Amino acid sequence: MLHPLIKKAFLYPKGVSRRKPRGFFFDEIKGLWSNGKKYFVDLPPDKRFSMGTKKADRETGEDQKGA
Amino acid sequence: MQTIEPQVLIISNQFDFSTDYIVRGLISKKVPYCRINIDTLPDWSITYDLFQDPKFFAENKNKYLITSNSLKSIFFRAPTFLRSLTKNINGQIDGQWSAFYRSLLLFDDVKWVNSPIATYKAEHKLLQLTEAKKIGLHIPLTLASNNDSMVTKKFSNQNEVMLKSIDALMFRKKGAEAFCYSTPVKFSELNDSSIKSMPIFIQEYLHQKIDYRVTIVGEDVFSVKILYQGKGVSGDWRLRKDEIDFVPYQLPLEIKEKCIKLTRSLGLYFGAIDMVFAKGRFYFIEINPTGEWGWLVDAANQPIDKSFIKLLSTP
Numbered sequence: 001m002l003h004p005l006i007k008k009a010f011l012y013p014k015g016v017s018r019r020k021p022r023g024f025f026f027d028e029i030k031g032l033w034s035n036g037k038k039y040f041v042d043l044p045p046d047k048r049f050s051m052g053t054k055k056a057d058r059e060t061g062e063d064q065k066g067a
Numbered sequence: 068m069q070t071i072e073p074q075v076l077i078i079s080n081q082f083d084f085s086t087d088y089i090v091r092g093l094i095s096k097k098v099p100y101c102r103i104n105i106d107t108l109p110d111w112s113i114t115y116d117l118f119q120d121p122k123f124f125a126e127n128k129n130k131y132l133i134t135s136n137s138l139k140s141i142f143f144r145a146p147t148f149l150r151s152l153t154k155n156i157n158g159q160i161d162g163q164w165s166a167f168y169r170s171l172l173l174f175d176d177v178k179w180v181n182s183p184i185a186t187y188k189a190e191h192k193l194l195q196l197t198e199a200k201k202i203g204l205h206i207p208l209t210l211a212s213n214n215d216s217m218v219t220k221k222f223s224n225q226n227e228v229m230l231k232s233i234d235a236l237m238f239r240k241k242g243a244e245a246f247c248y249s250t251p252v253k254f255s256e257l258n259d260s261s262i263k264s265m266p267i268f269i270q271e272y273l274h275q276k277i278d279y280r281v282t283i284v285g286e287d288v289f290s291v292k293i294l295y296q297g298k299g300v301s302g303d304w305r306l307r308k309d310e311i312d313f314v315p316y317q318l319p320l321e322i323k324e325k326c327i328k329l330t331r332s333l334g335l336y337f338g339a340i341d342m343v344f345a346k347g348r349f350y351f352i353e354i355n356p357t358g359e360w361g362w363l364v365d366a367a368n369q370p371i372d373k374s375f376i377k378l379l380s381t382p
Binding site: 001002003004005006008009010011012019028029030032033041042045 | 101260
């Protein structure tokens with residue numbers, strides 16, 4: 001018999017987590033994503049992709065536990 | 068290259084975009100900081116020197132010298148637990164790095180947001196619920212067990228229950244990765260001996276509930292109501308994140324104060340609390356000491372980033 005937690009688990013494709021924002025790079029000197037002119041977090045929300053992680057939620061902390 | 072003596076040390080990863088809000092704020096306030104991403108640690112040169120006063124040297128594109136004289140706070144966005152899917156050598160290397168950056172705990176007189184020690188303790192659901200109840204928050208009927216007779220005894224009068232894992236549960240299944248969310252299930256689905264191999268966490272199913280996310284940063288409280296087409300979301304709202312609205316909401320003062328008290332009693336400065344309103348009262352569901360908050364800055368116009376910057380840059 002399959003354990004209910006295993007049976008009910010949510011499946012998501014492998015490795016869809018770490019998406020780099022297109023046109024941006026991680027500025028090692030400043031310590032945030034930038035395109036040289038503006039920071040990624042300065043973009044209006046609809047111009048950013050969802051800050052989602054590899055799961056269906058946005059719980060970075062949760063996500064990091066399995067990093 | 069000039070050596071920077073940071074006032075705020077950030078331990079995060081490149082893809083924690085919430086940390087970008089904090090960095091942007093520190094830049095604009097001209098607060099010296101250092102962000103170390105744990106996913107690029109081998110690109111850094113890092114040394115603890117314990118021969119005199121504890122010192123921490125870090126060098127990447129910049130040079131940093133961290134001492135207890137200059138350092139005021141540590142924003143810790145790294146895992147307290149490392150759970151590797153495989154037990155290969157890379158998992159072992161990660162474990163060594165993790166112990167290395169956790170050794171920053173030697174700076175014990177700075178403000179840790181949050182301390183890995185407090186996070187470790189606060190991650191335990193049963194402990195959180197016990198503490199919340201002690202403080203006077205309502206909690207749903209809860210049982211954690213691998214004994215199906217006990218589960219039957221406590222929940223057999225309920226058609227549906229909320230099934231959860233005791234701790235974050237991730238594994239591989241059918242070539243994909245799998246994660247256990249809070250899932251409403253028929254009680255009859257649990258009434259067998261399969262739970263013997265692993266304990267489950269069960270709570271009463273709160274019908275017609277409305278979810279709330281309460282974010283505590285220091286003494287500041289940010290709360291939103293989580294709605295789908297103007298109504299509460301059945302089951303785990305995280306599974307419908309793109310369809311729901313996060314509506315700013317003022318919690319009753321008594322609930323607000325209890326949320327702050329709970330966060331403090333767990334030794335945390337920051338906590339992302341899940342609550343629900345059902346049967347005419349607020350219920351505490353859980354607190355996440357490493358929870359996400361960045362999306363609420365824009366989606367619900369919550370200045371959580373400013374609150375963090377204030378917390379990190381003031382004594």
